[in-house]
Amino acid sequence: DRTGRCRTEAIPLAPRRDLRRIEGRIAEIEARGPEGASEDYLLVRLLDEGPVVDPMGRLRRIYPNVLHVERPRWTPQADGTVQPTVHRRxxxxxxxxxxxxxxxxxxxxxxxxxxxxxxxxxxxxxxxxxxxxxxx
The missing domain is CATH 1.10.20 (Histone, subunit A)
Incomplete structure (x- = not known):
C-alpha cells in the first residue's frame, strides 16, 4: 500500500495434472492400457532386459504426457554408448x-x-x- 506495508495472501493452486511414476515391461504397460488419468505427467521405468524399439513413441500412444523413460537395467557409458547392466548376453x-x-x-x-x-x-x-x- 502507500505506507509501505506489504500484504500477502495465500491463493490455493490446483495442478492440472498429477505427476506419477509407473513401472513394468513395455508389453505389460501396453496391454494394461491407461491406468488412472492418462493425461498425468509420467516417469516410466521400463524393466525390459532386451532392447525396446521406440519406447517413448509407444508409451505416448497411451500416455501422451510421458516426460521421461528410465531404463534401470541399462547404464550409460562415458563414451555415450549404452550397455546393458544385465550380466548375461x-x-x-x-x-x-x-x-x-x-x-x-x-x-x-x-x-x-x-x-x-x-x-x-x-x-x-x-x-x-x-x-x-x-x-x-
Whole structure:
C-alpha cells in the first residue's frame, strides 16, 4: 500500500495434472492400457532386459504426457554408448524373438523358432567356412 506495508495472501493452486511414476515391461504397460488419468505427467521405468524399439513413441500412444523413460537395467557409458547392466548376453535366437515380439505383439511359435534356428545355424556354418578360408 502507500505506507509501505506489504500484504500477502495465500491463493490455493490446483495442478492440472498429477505427476506419477509407473513401472513394468513395455508389453505389460501396453496391454494394461491407461491406468488412472492418462493425461498425468509420467516417469516410466521400463524393466525390459532386451532392447525396446521406440519406447517413448509407444508409451505416448497411451500416455501422451510421458516426460521421461528410465531404463534401470541399462547404464550409460562415458563414451555415450549404452550397455546393458544385465550380466548375461541374449543369444541370437532370444534377441530376434524379443525383437519379433516387440514388432508384431506376438511371440514366435515353435515352428518359427525352429526355422530361425536352422537359418542361424546355416549362417554360422557359412561364417566358419569363410573364416577357415581367410576371407573377410
Amino acid at each position: 541374449l543369444s541370437d535366437e532370444d534377441l530376434f524373438a524379443a525383437f519379433y515380439e516387440q514388432m508384431t505383439g506376438e511371440a514366435l511359435d515353435a515352428e518359427a523358432r525352429e526355422a530361425l534356428r536352422e537359418v542361424l545355424d546355416a549362417l554360422r556354418r557359412e561364417e566358419a567356412g569363410r573364416a577357415a578360408e581367410g576371407a573377410p
